[in-house]
Amino acid sequence: MKYGGYAGKILRVDLSSNRISTEKVSDEMAELYLGGNGFAAKILFDEVPAGTDPLGENNKLLFFTGPVTGTNMPVCGSRLVVVTKSPLNNRFLDSYAGGEFAAYMKYAGFDGIVIEGKASEPVYLWIDDDTVEIRKADTLWGKKTYETQNELRKMAGDRDIATACIGPAGEKLARIACILTGVHAAGRGGVGAVMGSKNLKAIAVRGTKGVEVADLEAFRLFSREIRGRISANAGTGTGLPTFGTAAVVEVNNKLGMLGTNNYQKEEFEHADLIGGKYLKENCFVANDACFGCSIACAKVNKAREGKYQNYLTVGPEYETLFSLGSNCGISSIDAIIAGDRLCDEYGIDTISGGSVISMAMECSEKGLLDPDSADGLDLSFGNHEAMVELVRKIGEREGIGWIMGEGTVRFAEHLGKGADKFAIHVKGLEVPAHSARGLPGMAIGYATSNRGGTHQDGRPTAERAGIVDPATTEGKGTYEVQVQRMTTFMDSMVMCRMLEGIFGPVGLTEDHARLVKVVTGMDLSIGNLKDIADRIYILERATNIREGENRSSDTLPWRFMNEPIPSGPSKGKYIPENVLNMMLDETYEERGWDKKTGLPLRETLERLKLVDLVQEIHEQK
Ligand code: SF4
Numbered sequence: 001m002k003y004g005g006y007a008g009k010i011l012r013v014d015l016s017s018n019r020i021s022t023e024k025v026s027d028e029m030a031e032l033y034l035g036g037n038g039f040a041a042k043i044l045f046d047e048v049p050a051g052t053d054p055l056g057e058n059n060k061l062l063f064f065t066g067p068v069t070g071t072n073m074p075v076c077g078s079r080l081v082v083v084t085k086s087p088l089n090n091r092f093l094d095s096y097a098g099g100e101f102a103a104y105m106k107y108a109g110f111d112g113i114v115i116e117g118k119a120s121e122p123v124y125l126w127i128d129d130d131t132v133e134i135r136k137a138d139t140l141w142g143k144k145t146y147e148t149q150n151e152l153r154k155m156a157g158d159r160d161i162a163t164a165c166i167g168p169a170g171e172k173l174a175r176i177a178c179i180l181t182g183v184h185a186a187g188r189g190g191v192g193a194v195m196g197s198k199n200l201k202a203i204a205v206r207g208t209k210g211v212e213v214a215d216l217e218a219f220r221l222f223s224r225e226i227r228g229r230i231s232a233n234a235g236t237g238t239g240l241p242t243f244g245t246a247a248v249v250e251v252n253n254k255l256g257m258l259g260t261n262n263y264q265k266e267e268f269e270h271a272d273l274i275g276g277k278y279l280k281e282n283c284f285v286a287n288d289a290c291f292g293c294s295i296a297c298a299k300v301n302k303a304r305e306g307k308y309q310n311y312l313t314v315g316p317e318y319e320t321l322f323s324l325g326s327n328c329g330i331s332s333i334d335a336i337i338a339g340d341r342l343c344d345e346y347g348i349d350t351i352s353g354g355s356v357i358s359m360a361m362e363c364s365e366k367g368l369l370d371p372d373s374a375d376g377l378d379l380s381f382g383n384h385e386a387m388v389e390l391v392r393k394i395g396e397r398e399g400i401g402w403i404m405g406e407g408t409v410r411f412a413e414h415l416g417k418g419a420d421k422f423a424i425h426v427k428g429l430e431v432p433a434h435s436a437r438g439l440p441g442m443a444i445g446y447a448t449s450n451r452g453g454t455h456q457d458g459r460p461t462a463e464r465a466g467i468v469d470p471a472t473t474e475g476k477g478t479y480e481v482q483v484q485r486m487t488t489f490m491d492s493m494v495m496c497r498m499l500e501g502i503f504g505p506v507g508l509t510e511d512h513a514r515l516v517k518v519v520t521g522m523d524l525s526i527g528n529l530k531d532i533a534d535r536i537y538i539l540e541r542a543t544n545i546r547e548g549e550n551r552s553s554d555t556l557p558w559r560f561m562n563e564p565i566p567s568g569p570s571k572g573k574y575i576p577e578n579v580l581n582m583m584l585d586e587t588y589e590e591r592g593w594d595k596k597t598g599l600p601l602r603e604t605l606e607r608l609k610l611v612d613l614v615q616e617i618h619e620q621k
Contacts, residue, residue, distance in 0.1 A: 013125060015117040034536075041540050064081045078100060082095045087194060089189070089429055105207065115198060119134070137201040141201055145344060163203065169395045174406070188451065218518040255438065255570060261327065280299075323351050323433065328381060342391045348395055359424065409428050437573045444458065458480055461500050475586070481591055
């Protein structure tokens with residue numbers, strides 16, 4: 001192909017027939033969808049029809065890189081996107097991980113891997129440049145993720161490989177199971193269960209090829225400039241390298257926006273015991289970084305004492321300090337470290353795992369779940385031993401852990417008696433650690449995300465920093481579309497979100513266009529990038545529209561729309577239905593979608609060269 005940055009090839013592996021093939025990436029595909037999530041969204045839409053069982057043979061699992069992957073552009077070279085139809089909510093799903101797997105995939109010569117079908121017995125995929133083999137994984141099946149990856153390295157004769165695998169939770173089809181690559185997780189939406197449903201335990205990849213960018217001199221210049229801007233930036237250049245994302249605990253608690261006790265409150269009296277400063281002073285062991293990243297925001301931490309003292313983890317990240325910490329009312333950092341490590345070992349998404357545990361705690365508090373039905377556990381908020389035990393039970397799918405591994409929506413259906421009010425999810429995906437009630441832009445971001453409750457489509461950054469007024473609701477629909485255009489672009493280049501601090505957190509900029517130019521050679525305006533982002537976002541939404549999605553799907557958890565934050569600096573804030581509706585109208589207006597139905601308008605589809613979707617989308621009316 002004529003553009004730089006791409007390997008130019010996609011690997012296709014059919015596990016039912018053992019057929020392995022490759023296909024070329026066309027220039028037109030790059031021009032329309034850029035790469036990464038854009039390519040994968042297009043393939044998923046074309047090849048996985050509505051009604052497909054996410055855990056059945058006909059679902060597909062796609063591992064993709066972007067044009068910038070494998071280069072040494074700061075904070076850009078490492079990310080992997082995994083795309084599939086989610087078994088948690090039957091929707092389009094993209095989930096991301098750092099580490100080195102994506103760079104190695106590119107070095108082996110592949111922009112993406114499409115996994116199809118289902119193996120008749122446990123297998124793993126071995127990729128060594130052009131050699132691709134489906135190998136037996138009977139000795140790996142049943143093992144946890146760290147051991148699996150260590151075994152794979154031994155089996156590879158200690159050669160330099162990167163690995164991605166599932167743990168017992170994925171093997172046992174827990175719908176909140178993740179994929180672990182090294183110590184990094186593609187966590188959301190049950191990608192691990194899809195991998196398990198295909199009897200695919202792992203992928204090991206070794207690559208020796210490079211990546212050619214379009215304009216090496218311009219690439220070097222821009223790369224040097226970004227490095228300088230990172231060093232000069234207090235947050236990205238100093239805060240993140242020192243404390244990692246854990247520092248957000250103190251920031252959000254001070255704002256009264258730290259989910260506590262299943263989001264019943266948003267201030268946690270023991271926040272100082274689970275924040276970045278406390279971790280740094282008491283548990284810090286070493287820094288860790290994704291492939292080629294100078295920021296090294298990952299922190300290796302060790303539990304200090306008592307029954308958890310042998311646990312070492314890379315993390316916990318901010319999301320996990322919330323999900324296994326404040327949102328379960330837990331102040332024992334040692335227990336959170338243990339819970340984080342166990343989630344990684346079993347292959348459980350820490351956000352969804354923590355959310356279903358905090359929901360169980362609230363249901364116990366409200367009398368909807370008695371100790372007998374909870375395997376005899378005392379599920380009081382703050383009981384860290386119960387939290388750690390529930391992580392184990394979810395991983396083993398044992399006792400109450402079986403239904404909890406299905407996520408909050410199915411857990412609520414199982415409990416009945418109005419438990420759905422305590423399931424904090426959007427479109428079936430559990431909500432992470434950024435306040436919807438305190439940040440209206442974040443709220444509309446959650447509501448209109450194609451995958452559901454994620455902080456990676458809507459973003460909290462600009463409102464939290466006061467760059468955009470967090471007290472205003474008007475204009476937030478339009479604002480959040482700008483943010484989502486930026487995140488969709490980043491996910492198709494497949495870049496780390498931490499670059500927000502350098503390129504800006506609100507929308508697409510000349511920096512984004514310059515990055516595309518030096519890497520691929522495509523000379524695109526900001527307007528061109530917006531069109532690409534809108535095209536991809538509509539394609540994701542169209543995947544969901546085929547499954548019945550419409551305006552009524554773009555909503556928030558009951559609690560966020562009906563219960564104001566009860567105390568603290570953000571006391572009284574919430575998102576009543578009329579405010580959500582006003583922000584939805586703005587969003588649809590900005591996107592060119594029908595305000596009544598939430599479906600993209602015919603002229604919008606035509607403008608974005610999506611004419612083939614006209615029939616499909618408008619048939620659903
Ligand atoms: S900033 Fe952190 S998450 Fe992003 S690439 Fe660097 S180490 Fe990985």
